[in-house]
Amino acid sequence: MKVQVERRNGKHVCALELDNKATLEDLQKAFDEKCHYYPERQRWTKIDDPLSAADGVVLNDGPLSGQGISENSVLLFKDLGVQISWRLVFVIEYAGPIFIVPLFYFAVYQCHLHATLTQQLAFWLLMIHFVKRELETLFIHRFSHGTMPIIRVPINCLHYWVLCGVAVSYYLFHPLYKGPFDYKLGTEEGIWFRKSHTPSGSPLAYVLFAIMLIFEYCNFQTHVILRNLRPRNSKERAIPYGWGFNQVSLANYTWEIASWITFAVLINCLTAWVFLVVASLQMMQWALKKHRKYRHEFKDYPRYRHLPLNSISSPLSRHTLIPIPS
Incomplete structure (x- = not known):
């Protein structure tokens, strides 16, 4: 024809x-x-x-x-x-903070010479998070949509490169930054530590550090579950179970939000709270759309499963800030 x-x-x-x-x-x-x-x-x-x-x-x-x-x-x-693969988009997104955070920590402020306990823990949490995301992108994630317009890449990078990499690092590693769990050691108005001193702080800082690592591990496990449900080079979907999926439709977003809440509490920095709000709103938009897809596609989908932060999901159904990866 x-x-x-x-x-x-x-x-x-x-x-x-x-x-x-x-x-x-x-x-x-x-x-x-x-x-x-x-x-x-x-x-x-x-x-x-x-x-x-x-x-x-x-x-x-x-x-x-x-x-x-x-x-x-x-x-x-x-x-x-012109299109670019979703995998490469994520690699570019997460690479930003991996370079920006150490740039502020070692070069801009030379924070490593006088870092407080909070600054040290926060630095390693950021590095662990984004290196983990890079490895997941390269070896775990499988995408139903292969590409996105390359013109949207700067918009996606803005979220992690600027809101997290630059905005959080600028205040977190500043010489005048004082974390909520840092002890006042040293001689200069309780802000600087002598080089001979080991940075010290409340044990709660270590507790929050451990809690965020647990949330990161749970998030990793949900990504493994989703990967195993989709055969290679396929767009098939299935109902996930375990590691939070029995209670929440998008457990991967739940653990991600929990991680950033823990991080914001640890450093108590305004830009960290702003990043948390923006990231949570975006993930709730994605979660709402995918939750509806699950219910539409699977007639036996468990009705008791709900959205993370369900109370704020309703107003988010009309607009999407960033294209949704699958």
Whole structure:
């Protein structure tokens, strides 16, 4: 069968000859061969009324004939722009703090020469968290959506590079910073420690350090569970169980939020609380959408499962700050 390809402005692009049993994948490959747009850049919409392109239906995976495509059907092509893999996006996002945090700690403030107990613990917690996320991205995560527009990368990086890497490090490692659990040792108004002194503080700081590590481990276990539910090179989904999933739909976000709450309590820095709020709101947006997908896709999905921080989820369904990774 022959289909006509147009842009939304009505400009004719080309005509494609397809097999009657062709799928969306076949359409994408044929268009790539003719017009040189790789499949990840393509979005296809079927329109019944050429005068009303806004009423089109986005084509899904599967046979085109089952979606109403026949001889001389008009298909709208949209170029999604240059794409970048979600895996590389996450690698770039998490690499920022891995370099920015040590930059402030060792170079900008030379905090390592006079670090308080809180500063030392917070530094290692940040490094452990983001190195863990990098390793998970490289070896654990499996994505149902392969790419995103490269133009959105700076927006995604803003969250971790600026709100966490720069904003938190600027205040946390500043020479005048005094943590809520630091003892006042040294001779200079209780702020600086003599080089001969070992930074000391309340045992509660070590307790919070251990608690955050536990939350990080729980978060890691949820990612392993999600990985094992999705075969390689597949978009299949299944109902997760264990490590918090029996109570919460998105336990991975629950442990992530718990980790950042613990971190904010440990350092008690305004920018850490701001980062916590922004990160929690974003994760709640993702959680709400995925929770609805679970309930729609699985008729036997446990109804008693709820969202993390369920009381703030309702107002978040209308807007999304950052594209949702799957």
